[in-house]
């Protein structure tokens with residue numbers, strides 16, 4: 001890719017080349033990014049994405065990589081790891097955070113300062129940006145219920161402040177999830193309310209306890225599938241007798257059947273094969289087609305369709321030509 005070579009030259013020592021992505025994901029699988037940069041401020045994210053676009057190189061922004069399955073062949077183009085983590089609490093209960101800030105840390109800090117509304121996010125892996133894109137939620141709360149506005153880098157390079165309604169939030173989704181066009185969340189502002197610090201500390205502790213009790217530790221992407229209406233994906237997978245089922249290094253958790261674990265050098269192909277097996281078995285036994293909560297990204301080859309194509313559940317790096 002001519003554009004890629006030029007971009008690599010323009011980025012110089014700023015970018016890592018053929019950087020394995022496994023280390024940037026919670027599942028610990030995934031092949032190399034052609035180029036990878038780690039950004040510490042929103043301005044840097046804007047600059048890097050701008051450079052990718054100027055060179056017509058596809059790019060993919062990742063936060064903590066806790067909700068993605070990266071292909072063994074890796075990701076073509078530029079991967080931007082968003083570590084922009086500035087946070088500012090206002091006097092009026094608004095909190096502004098760059099998209100690379102940790103949701104869990106934000107929830108903890110808010111509770112400590114006496115601002116209520118984010119306790120559900122205690123212990124939630126991932127960044128503010130990833131949480132906005134996927135409308136992350138847990139323990140009765142979600143991003144949609146607390147987000148006021150978010151700053152979005154548009155495909156034409158402009159930066160817009162978007163109200164929460166603009167995101168069209170739905171269960172574990174928004175208009176940005178799996179979307180083409182390469183919009184990037186740069187920051188988010190949440191609206192919180194005054195709360196009793198002791199009660200909030202207790203709630204945060206309870207949420208953390210529940211997480212530890214319910215969820216397995218280890219390399220995972222969290223819930224693999226969305227819960228189907230009126231049921232739980234984990235219940236269906238368990239009822240299909242799949243707890244502990246293993247393909248290569250990928251295994252359905254014994255503790256929570258909707259979690260897949262990398263129990264030893266799993267490949268993305270093995271994880272995907274296990275996901276397909278689980279889905280097929282649940283459909284065969286119960287007639288329910290489970291929808292993915294996690295997202296496949298990168299170069300999946302033949303089976304995933306031609307490069308640049310995008311199904312509802314997979315995504316190539318947003319195209320720089322937009």
Ligand SMILES: Cc1cc2nc3c(=O)[nH]c(=O)nc-3n(C[C@H](O)[C@H](O)[C@H](O)COP(=O)(O)OP(=O)(O)OC[C@H]3O[C@@H](n4cnc5c(N)ncnc54)[C@H](O)[C@@H]3O)c2cc1C
Nearest residue numbers: 063064065066067125126127129130131136137138185222
């Ligand atoms: C142990 C475990 C428990 C979990 N529990 C929960 C839970 O209780 N509830 C829940 O909702 N989720 C849960 N998850 C999933 C995950 O924590 C959330 O989806 C999280 O919000 C993802 O954030 P991230 O920064 O890791 O996103 P990533 O995985 O890095 O990215 C996810 C998607 O968002 C895009 N993206 C990321 N940042 C940006 C940005 N700034 N602009 C544009 N696009 C961006 C990426 O391109 C990708 O498509 C869990 C995961 C794990 C591993």
